[in-house]
Amino acid sequence: VLPPVADASGSVRPVSLTIGEFARRLRVTVRTVRHYEQLGLLRPKSVDARNGYRSYGSDELLRGLQIAQLKSTGLDLATIGAVIDGRLDLEAALRGHRRRAETVIARKRFELATTEMLLAARGGLPAPALVDVPAEHAVVMRTSTTADALGRTIRRSIQQIGRAARCEHGTRCRSFSARFPLDLGSGPIEIAVAGIIDGPTSWSSVLPAETRLSVPWVGPVGQLPLAYDLLLGEVREQGLRPLGTAVEHYLDLAEAGRTEIGIPIQLPARARIT
Amino acid sequence: VLPPVADASGSVRPVSLTIGEFARRLRVTVRTVRHYEQLGLLRPKSVDARNGYRSYGSDELLRGLQIAQLKSTGLDLATIGAVIDGRLDLEAALRGHRRRAETVIARKRFELATTEMLLAARGGLPAPALVDVPAEHAVVMRTSTTADALGRTIRRSIQQIGRAARCEHGTRCRSFSARFPLDLGSGPIEIAVAGIIDGPTSWSSVLPAETRLSVPWVGPVGQLPLAYDLLLGEVREQGLRPLGTAVEHYLDLAEAGRTEIGIPIQLPARARIT
DNA sequence: TTGCTCCTCACGTCACGTGAGGTGGC
């Protein structure tokens, strides 16, 4: 910790600092000070005409302090310059910046959640596997949509089911799933969205048990069609017979939107008995 | 939403895609595909010798899907390439990445909190102002340190006081403050750190009321000495007489570390009466 | 012939870090 620039009586203030001394007070590198100058953000008090040495005074220290203060909000240097010079309203700049910062944080948290999930999968990208899904109680909603609007329709249905479960049945859905044809084609398609609950209610129905070739999917929803391709390749390699539908299971809507996609499989007779 | 690459029977897989078709399936731009190629991350299945046209097959689609999956964790492309090619362990890479991501999120949240605080100050950087601080109950700890270790000593003392308040008195400190000489010099310095509590206890003492020229400080602690310079300049301009000590008031340790720094002022006799 | 896709450079982004190569004061 360097001592304050002025002493306790407030009578002595520095008149001239070299760029090195100046940078040390501001806790930045000499290169940073020169960089700010290049942007027109922080000019030296004077420059020696003979050797080009810069010198700084207390006005520049104050300006440097303001820059440091604004930089700690994450504002970019151009905006900081505009604010300090009065060409831009600080409040407006901060308001816009806050919105962007919140978006950035949300994205970073999504990335972190995705990372945790891959770590939980313990080494290696998650591989498709045959899973037996037991029968479950669910509130089911059937509707019709198009391939283009598939994602939006599913999201809207999930919201409606979740609200209905809370408001009308006083219960919460453990997770949600959607079922639609594997081959979307170009016409209207029939989909079923289900909110899975713990026990039966007067409004719930039962999703029958089935076997799926299933794989967890982390990451952007936009790539889901390609993930199905991966799954279908695996189906073919294992010589399995798909039933022609796709199932998406949304395990955790709040955090990373953990999703598992699966292709229900038609099992041979003896496998069904076991 | 594009239909899956393979149809429901799993018998048809694409043999040859142009770069445009390929990019659309992956939901990235053509430029991105070329960029990945430049990094050696994703090579086309073949290149037409006559016109340089690239073509892609299902192997490349799968590789593109893996890249997309890993990219959604925020890993950089070089690391992704190393992981996919088996030159680097995925788990180790993700573990390191998680640590860095957590650090980044913490910093972003700090920036956001700083932004909120400047917004709360409503337009304009916070200005120094004379404030009357009432007497308060506090657990006080006096110790000796050096200018270099000032920050560390204060932080350690705060932790000790907070723990003592919780464990021995069963109470929580509302906030903390530190007091030390304005002129730090180079020798040992005496400091007092206080944990401010709501009511008196057998262990607490009373911090007397005083008047300070005070300013909120947001941003890195490293710049605090310079902030004092700003304050002292203001003291001089207003013709006030500092008592020779500096006071830092830590309002919110959890979030952005909101701090207020002040210089206790010796008031003239008539001002004291009012 | 007009669009559309494809090709290869190559600059710009953002806040500096990091040499390269050289000079001036203690």
Place this chain on the structure above:
DNA sequence: TTGCTCCTCACGTCACGTGAGGTGGC
């Protein structure tokens, strides 16, 4: 003379976006 500070370029970072300028197939 040896360190230390100072100076001016100028490249590199990271994942692409964005023209510039040109060609090939429907």
